[in-house]
Amino acid sequence: MEIQGSKVLITGAASGIGRATAIAMARSGARLFLTDINHKGLAETSRMIAGDGGEVCKYKAFDISMYEDVKVFSDEIHRDFGPVDILVNVAGIALFAQLEDMSHDHWKKVLAVNLWGVIHGIECFVPEMIRARRGHVVSVSSTAGIIGLPWHAVYAGTKHALVGISEVLRYDLKKHNLGVSVICPGAVRTGLVKTVEVIGNKDAVAKVRSKFLKIAIPPEKVAKQIISVIKKKKFMLITSLDIRILFFLKRHIPPLYHVIMRLLCWYMDKELLRKKES
Numbered sequence: 001m002e003i004q005g006s007k008v009l010i011t012g013a014a015s016g017i018g019r020a021t022a023i024a025m026a027r028s029g030a031r032l033f034l035t036d037i038n039h040k041g042l043a044e045t046s047r048m049i050a051g052d053g054g055e056v057c058k059y060k061a062f063d064i065s066m067y068e069d070v071k072v073f074s075d076e077i078h079r080d081f082g083p084v085d086i087l088v089n090v091a092g093i094a095l096f097a098q099l100e101d102m103s104h105d106h107w108k109k110v111l112a113v114n115l116w117g118v119i120h121g122i123e124c125f126v127p128e129m130i131r132a133r134r135g136h137v138v139s140v141s142s143t144a145g146i147i148g149l150p151w152h153a154v155y156a157g158t159k160h161a162l163v164g165i166s167e168v169l170r171y172d173l174k175k176h177n178l179g180v181s182v183i184c185p186g187a188v189r190t191g192l193v194k195t196v197e198v199i200g201n202k203d204a205v206a207k208v209r210s211k212f213l214k215i216a217i218p219p220e221k222v223a224k225q226i227i228s229v230i231k232k233k234k235f236m237l238i239t240s241l242d243i244r245i246l247f248f249l250k251r252h253i254p255p256l257y258h259v260i261m262r263l264l265c266w267y268m269d270k271e272l273l274r275k276k277e278s
């Protein structure tokens, strides 16, 4: 699918992967429609793109988990600009915890943004794309969407769901000439590293965060990969080699995967739990 001249809607565009993708898309000649809950960050992204000679047709801040807000935004876009060509669902939040430390609200909050937010994007924008018989739908899942990462129960639940929805749409939408991709990033250096809620010992969390940052890649690299996946109509993108290897082991050498996951679980418990008790 060509990016030049395409109408591209990106959620989560105020920061990180969403912002980097918006900037990269604009540089490739896309006409942008941007949204995020963070009004200031969204306006800043829009300014950055305009300063760079790119085109933001419309941007609006709202909570993606609120269906009515997404519907109003999509109605406005369809009325004034027609169907979008490319939908990129990026907005998300993260929460890592042990099951016994999680409240019902923790589950609801992450499901509302990471799962319902993406569903809202799909149900409000994709039917018009089907009628136009062209387009591409991208959803940003995670390593946690293909691997059962320790401490990630709710986050992994939402991200696995995105892989499942994308896999079904990949085949269902083919007859309408629509492509589908799901992105599974490893560690990426974004705002999420600071905003992730970790229910564990604070000092340990800071240490794990700094280790995460050491292996994290810049969001601009993920943005480039997202554009390439759309152009090549590729289904799944796993951004890091280590995760590609782990996913291979899960499918082809399960006993080895099992050992690695038990070690990972032991490591995270050691880092985050032991210190919590001391």
Ligand SMILES: NC(=O)c1ccc[n+]([C@@H]2O[C@H](COP(=O)([O-])OP(=O)(O)OC[C@H]3O[C@@H](n4cnc5c(N)ncnc54)[C@H](O)[C@@H]3O)[C@@H](O)[C@H]2O)c1
Pocket (backbone or CB within 6 Å): 011, 012, 013, 014, 015, 016, 017, 018, 035, 036, 037, 038, 041, 062, 063, 064, 065, 090, 091, 092, 093, 094, 113, 117, 140, 141, 142, 143, 184, 185, 186, 187, 188, 189, 190, 191, 192, 193, 195, 219
């Ligand atoms: N950073 C990583 O290491 C990493 C790894 C795997 C997957 N991801 C996924 O990538 C996506 C982008 O995250 P990021 O790393 O760029 O983090 P980020 O925090 O920089 O960006 C996420 C954006 O989503 C927005 N957002 C949060 N709640 C929202 C809501 N209710 N409504 C609308 N917008 C909302 C935030 O304001 C923010 O701008 C997320 O879905 C995340 O789960 C990130």
